[in-house]
Amino acid sequence: MSYVLGSALANRELIEYDHKVSTPEIVFRIGKRPDPAEVKVVYLSPKIVEKDIRKHHFLVSIGPVIVSPQLREVLYSIASSELDFYPASIVGKDSTITDYWAIRPKTLAECFDMK
Numbered sequence: 001m002s003y004v005l006g007s008a009l010a011n012r013e014l015i016e017y018d019h020k021v022s023t024p025e026i027v028f029r030i031g032k033r034p035d036p037a038e039v040k041v042v043y044l045s046p047k048i049v050e051k052d053i054r055k056h057h058f059l060v061s062i063g064p065v066i067v068s069p070q071l072r073e074v075l076y077s078i079a080s081s082e083l084d085f086y087p088a089s090i091v092g093k094d095s096t097i098t099d100y101w102a103i104r105p106k107t108l109a110e111c112f113d114m115k
Contacts, residue, residue, distance in 0.1 A: 014053060015043040015090060017063030028064035028104045033084060041066070041088040041102040050095045059090075064102040066090075072101045082106055 017025060023039045043061060045053060053059075057071040066088045067075065075083060084104045090097040 014048055014056065015045045015059050015061045015066075017061045018042040018044050018091075022063060025063040028102065033104075033106065034086075036084075036086060039086045039102075041086055043088065043090045045090055045092045047093060049093050050097060053090055053092055053097060059100070064088075064104060066100045066102050069099045069101070072103075075103065 019025075021040060022042045023034065027034050027039070041064060043059075043063065043066065054068070057068040059066045064086070072085060076085065082105060084106055086102040086104065087098070088100045088102045090100055
């Protein structure tokens with residue numbers, strides 16, 4: 001199987017954050033760390049089949065960045081103190097994928113003065 005590790009723009013149209021059932025995406029960008037038990041991350045991909053989604057280790061949409069189980073293992077081994085991982089689901093054309101992960105940096109800067 002070949003994998004796509006190129007530009008995030010290459011897979012931008014594959015998934016869409018499900019705002020109706022998911023935790024608001026702003027939680028992954030600012031504020032305090034959300035409780036993992038309260039986080040729900042669901043993406044929709046009604047036109048794409050599972051085998052095509054699984055070619056991507058890194059998926060970008062309006063919501064948090066999500067990564068494949070394989071990339072999560074790598075990131076966890078080198079940056080577990082820097083990243084939080086939350087289970088994510090992708091509802092595709094032919095199945096629901098439940099082993100991808102949303103990532104959130106543990107350190108977020110709200111804003112800062114460049115001076």
